[in-house]
Amino acid sequence: xxxxxxxxxxxxxxxxxxxxxxxxxxxxxxxxxxxxxxxxxxxxxxxxxxxxxxxxxxxxxxxxxxxxxxxxxxxxxxxxxxxxxxxxxxxxxxxxxxxxxxxxxxxxxxxxxxxxxxxxxx
Amino acid sequence: xxxxxxxxxxxxxxxxxxxxxxxxxxxxxxxxxxxxxxxxxxxxxxxxxxxxxxxxxxxxxxxxxxxxxxxxxxxxxxxxxxxxxxxxxxxxxxxxxxxxxxxxxxxxxxxxxxxxxxxxxxxxxxxxxxxxxxxxxxxxxxxxxxxxxxxxxxxxxxxx
Numbered sequence: 641x642x643x644x645x646x647x648x649x650x651x652x653x654x655x656x657x658x659x660x661x662x663x664x665x666x667x668x669x670x671x672x673x674x675x676x677x678x679x680x681x682x683x684x685x686x687x688x689x690x691x692x693x694x695x696x697x698x699x700x701x702x703x704x705x706x707x708x709x710x711x712x713x714x715x716x717x718x719x720x721x722x723x724x725x726x727x728x729x730x731x732x733x734x735x736x737x738x739x740x741x742x743x744x745x746x747x748x749x750x751x752x753x754x755x756x757x758x759x760x761x762x
Numbered sequence: 763x764x765x766x767x768x769x770x771x772x773x774x775x776x777x778x779x780x781x782x783x784x785x786x787x788x789x790x791x792x793x794x795x796x797x798x799x800x801x802x803x804x805x806x807x808x809x810x811x812x813x814x815x816x817x818x819x820x821x822x823x824x825x826x827x828x829x830x831x832x833x834x835x836x837x838x839x840x841x842x843x844x845x846x847x848x849x850x851x852x853x854x855x856x857x858x859x860x861x862x863x864x865x866x867x868x869x870x871x872x873x874x875x876x877x878x879x880x881x882x883x884x885x886x887x888x889x890x891x892x893x894x895x896x897x898x899x900x901x902x903x904x905x906x907x908x909x910x911x912x913x914x915x916x917x918x919x920x921x922x
Contacts, residue, residue: 668840684839688878691877692836717782725872728871
């Protein structure tokens, strides 16, 4: 098996670009956590890292190890699948908790709980 | 067939996962098959609502649309974080949906939340309305028609 320094130049350029791009995007998502002002705005920021950021890094990993071992390595796809189906659960839970808190404390600029009142009546 | 493999798709997914994780050695293919057949039976205890999934071109089309939209909105949200435009307005919108299958709704929830810039917040099964938070809301009706035409129609084809 070849080691990382043996990576041919074309592959090294692609892998390097993808890793940098993915990690830059993930970093940007975390910067967004600081720069955006309200909680609901902030929830959007980390999705940059969990979608395209992760995607680029995983693609880089697939290309790197497929070239090094001269056979297709695709088990990174599993990371993408599991991340895609689990991250929304966390984000939705966080947003719902925030919404519940804002509604019970009567803080403004959240939609009225017309939905929840209806559910209680049933 | 149904008695031995109650959840063929789940078994297949488990098997593929096992084989991908362990590499393609014959021993692990056999072991993975055994795990897939036995473990998927655990789902019988949960008695999930039977899902109707139609394998049709709509699936490929939906995957492609989601991929394109995720890349596009990544760029859009990255721009918002970097440049903080002054006139940006984020707000909640109510989105009426016709979907009733919990699986279709789950997929829609994943799509909306995984796309940066939109977030699924609440769903009311009685009035069939979804509450969505949008990071950069320009035109509320445009968002509603976009989601209805782009995703909901395809999800209807696949699940209902």
